[in-house]
Structure formats: C-alpha cells, structure tokens
Amino acid sequence: MTDVLDTPTTAAPEPQVRDRADVRRQVKLVVVLALVLLAEVWFKLQIDDPTVYQLFKGARSKDNLPVEFDGTAVSWIAVALTAVALLLAVVNRYPRGWAGVLIAVVVGIGFYGAFLMWAYADPSGTFAPAMTNPIPGTIRIATALVFGALAGVLCERAGVVNIAIEGQFISGAFFGSVFSSFAFVSLGAIPVFWCPVFGLLGGILAGMGVAAMLAFFALRYHVDQVVVGVVLVAFGYGITSFLLGQIPDGREDQFNNPELLQAVDIPVLVDIPYLGTALFGQNLLVYLAYLSVPAVWFLLFQTRWGLRVRSVGEHPKAADTVGIAVNRTRWQAVLLGGLFAGLGGASFTLSTGAFDKEMTAGLGFISLAAVIMGRWHPVYAALAALMFGFLRNLKDQLSILDEKVPGDLLSALPYLATIIAVAGFVGRVRAPAADGQPYQKTD
Known part of the structure; x- marks a missing residue:
C-alpha cells in the first residue's frame, strides 16, 4: 500500500502553443499553394489538343528542328507535385530551410511547365510556335x-x-x-x-x-x-x-x-x-x-x-x-x-x-x-x-x-x-542595423 502511495504520478503534458509567426507562415503557404494548384488544374482543363512543340536544344544545335510531344503528363505531374506540397502545408509538415526552398523550386518548375503547356497548346492560326530554351x-x-x-x-x-x-x-x-x-x-x-x-x-x-x-x-x-x-x-x-x-x-x-x-x-x-x-x-x-x-x-x-x-x-x-x-x-x-x-x-x-x-x-x-x-x-x-x-x-x-x-x-x-x-512576402527580413545611418566620430 505504501509503495502505491509513494509512486509519483506523471503529469499530463501541457498543450504546446504555436508561435504567431509559424501560424502566419502556414496560412500563407496554404493560400499560395492552393492558388497555384487551382491555376494548374485550370490550365489543364482549358487544353483541347495537348500537342506542343519544343526547341530546347537552341539555335546552335545540329538538329535544330522542333520536336512534337504530348504535354498531358507534364500538366498532371505539376498538379501532383503541388498537391503534395499543399498537403504538407495543411498538416503543418512543410519543411524549413533548404528542404523547403527545394520543394518551392520544384513546385515553381511544375507550375512553369503547366503554364507553358497551356500557352503553347491549341494554336489559333496555321503557325504553331515552339517552346524555346529559356x-x-x-x-x-x-x-x-x-x-x-x-x-x-x-x-x-x-x-x-x-x-x-x-x-x-x-x-x-x-x-x-x-x-x-x-x-x-x-x-x-x-x-x-x-x-x-x-x-x-x-x-x-x-x-x-x-x-x-x-x-x-x-x-x-x-x-x-x-x-x-x-x-x-x-x-x-x-x-x-x-x-x-x-x-x-x-x-x-x-x-x-x-x-x-x-x-x-x-x-x-x-x-x-x-x-x-x-x-x-x-x-x-x-x-x-x-x-x-x-x-x-x-x-x-x-x-x-x-x-x-x-x-x-x-x-x-x-x-x-x-x-x-x-x-x-x-x-x-x-x-x-x-x-x-x-x-x-x-x-x-x-x-x-x-x-x-x-x-x-x-x-x-x-x-x-x-x-x-x-x-x-x-x-x-x-x-x-x-x-x-x-x-x-x-x-x-x-x-x-x-x-x-x-x-x-x-x-x-x-x-x-x-x-x-x-513587401516582405519572402519572409521576415532584416537589413543591417546601421543601414542608411550616417556615422560621425565623437570624442
């Protein structure tokens, strides 16, 4: 009986309070990634003929001819990548540091690809422009x-x-x-x-x-x-x-x-x-x-x-x-x-x-x-x-x-x-503390 009474009781863990900056970061990520995802889906649904032409090798290439390909896979891959990033942001598992930057770059490249598929698909005239190396x-x-x-x-x-x-x-x-x-x-x-x-x-x-x-x-x-x-x-x-x-x-x-x-x-x-x-x-x-x-x-x-x-x-x-x-x-x-x-x-x-x-x-x-x-x-x-x-x-x-x-x-x-x-959308930035402040030596 004494042993039972002397056993210390484990206190319940206190709920963690999130920093306001962390909440703002999550909201910002969710909003931006949701807008990117909606735009990519819209780009894909607006395409009737997904056939596009690319000329990425450049003017100095020996085989400088446009290459025809189907852009459907590019569009859906972009949607999938953005959806994964959005899911990470919703559950607050979007990484910080270089990993977060890398995911943002991948999502950006995917958005660029989906945008190009929409922009170059379904040419309105007899001329079909080809994508070139940016x-x-x-x-x-x-x-x-x-x-x-x-x-x-x-x-x-x-x-x-x-x-x-x-x-x-x-x-x-x-x-x-x-x-x-x-x-x-x-x-x-x-x-x-x-x-x-x-x-x-x-x-x-x-x-x-x-x-x-x-x-x-x-x-x-x-x-x-x-x-x-x-x-x-x-x-x-x-x-x-x-x-x-x-x-x-x-x-x-x-x-x-x-x-x-x-x-x-x-x-x-x-x-x-x-x-x-x-x-x-x-x-x-x-x-x-x-x-x-x-x-x-x-x-x-x-x-x-x-x-x-x-x-x-x-x-x-x-x-x-x-x-x-x-x-x-x-x-x-x-x-x-x-x-x-x-x-x-x-x-x-x-x-x-x-x-x-x-x-x-x-x-x-x-x-x-x-x-x-x-x-x-x-x-x-x-x-x-x-x-x-x-x-x-x-x-x-x-x-x-x-x-x-x-x-x-x-x-x-x-x-x-x-x-x-x-406007600071890239996150909180701090200029050098004395930036713009003249200095005069005093005795």
Whole structure:
C-alpha cells in the first residue's frame, strides 16, 4: 500500500502553443499553394489538343528542328507535385530551410511547365510556335541584375543604402559604349578583341564615379542616402542624354557603335545537352558574373576586410571603438560596389549594341529588390536576380502568344515580383542595423 502511495504520478503534458509567426507562415503557404494548384488544374482543363512543340536544344544545335510531344503528363505531374506540397502545408509538415526552398523550386518548375503547356497548346492560326530554351535569355538579362545586386549587397552591408544602382547602370552603359567605340576607331592597330575590354573599363569608371558621388554626399556631408540615390539616378539619365545629344551627326561610329563581346565556348562543358551552350557558350561578362558571386561571398564572410564591412554596417560605434575606420571602410565598400554596377551597365551596350537613353529600363531598381529578396546575402541576391531575369525573359518568349497571354500582363511580371519581394512576402527580413545611418566620430 505504501509503495502505491509513494509512486509519483506523471503529469499530463501541457498543450504546446504555436508561435504567431509559424501560424502566419502556414496560412500563407496554404493560400499560395492552393492558388497555384487551382491555376494548374485550370490550365489543364482549358487544353483541347495537348500537342506542343519544343526547341530546347537552341539555335546552335545540329538538329535544330522542333520536336512534337504530348504535354498531358507534364500538366498532371505539376498538379501532383503541388498537391503534395499543399498537403504538407495543411498538416503543418512543410519543411524549413533548404528542404523547403527545394520543394518551392520544384513546385515553381511544375507550375512553369503547366503554364507553358497551356500557352503553347491549341494554336489559333496555321503557325504553331515552339517552346524555346529559356536559359540563354535568362542569363543574358540576369547578368546586369546580378552585378547590380552585388553592388547593392556590398553597399548595404557597409551601412549605405544604394538607390543609385540605376544611375550607375545607365552611366556604365553609355561610357562602356563610348570607350569601346573610340578604341575601335582610334586604336585600329590593336586587336578587335581588346575594344570591348576598353568598354568594360569605361563602364567601371562610370560606375565608380557615381559611387564616389554617393559616398561623398552620404558619408562626408551626411545627406539622406535615399534622396542622394534618387538624385543620382536622375543625374545619370540627364547627363547621358545630354552627352548622347552632343555626338555630332555622322560621328556615331566613333562614339556610339561599340564592338560587342564575342561568345567564348568553354571546352567540354559547352557540349552538355540543353545546358552547355546556354551556360558555357557565353561572353566574358557572363563568366565574370559567375565568378563575382563566390568572390563577393568570400570577401564578405571569409576575410578580415569583410568582417570590418559587416561590423560598420551593424554597429559602427562598436567598430570605431576597436579601431576600425568606419567611413573609410564604407568608402571602400561603396566604390567596390560601383565597380560591379559599372560592369552591369556596360553589359547593356557591350552585349547588345549602341547606347539608347532608356535602355536600362529600371533594372537597377529590380536589382535593389533582389538585394532585399536575397536577404542582403550575395548568393541569395544573385539567385533572386536570376528569378527576375527569368520573368523578364518569359515576357519576351511569350510575346508571340498575345492572344492567350496579354502582353501588358507579361510586361508587368517583373515589377509584380518586385512588389512581392519588397513587401516582405519572402519572409521576415532584416537589413543591417546601421543601414542608411550616417556615422560621425565623437570624442
């Protein structure tokens, strides 16, 4: 009897209270995935003839002929994948971290496939358009966005808001064209290959020049950094339009006819089916973008200089206390960011042709959105830039399908994604604590 009385009783477990953020996350996932699932089902039910044509191998392929296939399986696989993800979200088993990102990517690819099946099926006329590989166009557009995103990451990690990426883009595009054109005409003895290199130098100098003005007013005179950035964007557009108008008639070849960067194939890798030419048959700027992302990551997170940059962006007073020159470090980060933004601007003219006063088309602001969506991390920001490049390329690819997909809606896709990004839909993001805050040393 005593043993029975002395036996401790096990208390009933208290019910766990879920965090509000976790509940919001689940609701958001369920709503989004449900909408995606409904859209995919609608896409499939709207198809009468599922026969579509694809030309994914690219124009440089030896057997460059459209391939006919039935898109039914693609549509239903997309529906199944989204349904599984929705079920995980409903029972609150949708994973976090890389596993969750991977599921989101798979669902996104499935949605893209279902959308393409609907868009290219049931052609209305005698012409049946073929789906083409989206990777080359995405890389071409995203190159400038990646450089701009890296510029934004470097500046904001140091505590300087860089709204002026668009101004650096337009300036780099103009001076990249001028330097390349002038080298081709005036230095005819040098190999043609070096003319675009001079263009890259012009873009770098222009980008760093605008960056120097941003640093001068923001760090030296403590002018509001957002205001300075907006003014520098207007200045970039104004000065390049003025200088373009000063080119005499008949002298365009000397000042605005850049020698384009030529594609350079990387042996072995270029032979990979479907991906090789798209990724490894590109020009020098694309390869520089590939290398710049890990390089900036290494600088920020694996070097003493990167630690100093991050410290002055998070707690400049503490950094000053241990002997770090806050404003000098910020100057360095802003100028290095200007170098990358100038390369991004030069890509507009050295990859496509003559400078036009509105050719950057607001992509600098999309680069800034990629910085926010990428949580001020160089790798994530580059991935966000790729996503924006993909959406912009999608608009170009589907422009021939205006009867099914309104062209105005396609044109708005990158900007809708930008609004979603800056509105915090990607989750709670935190900028560097001292971002946008000037620092003045006190005794």
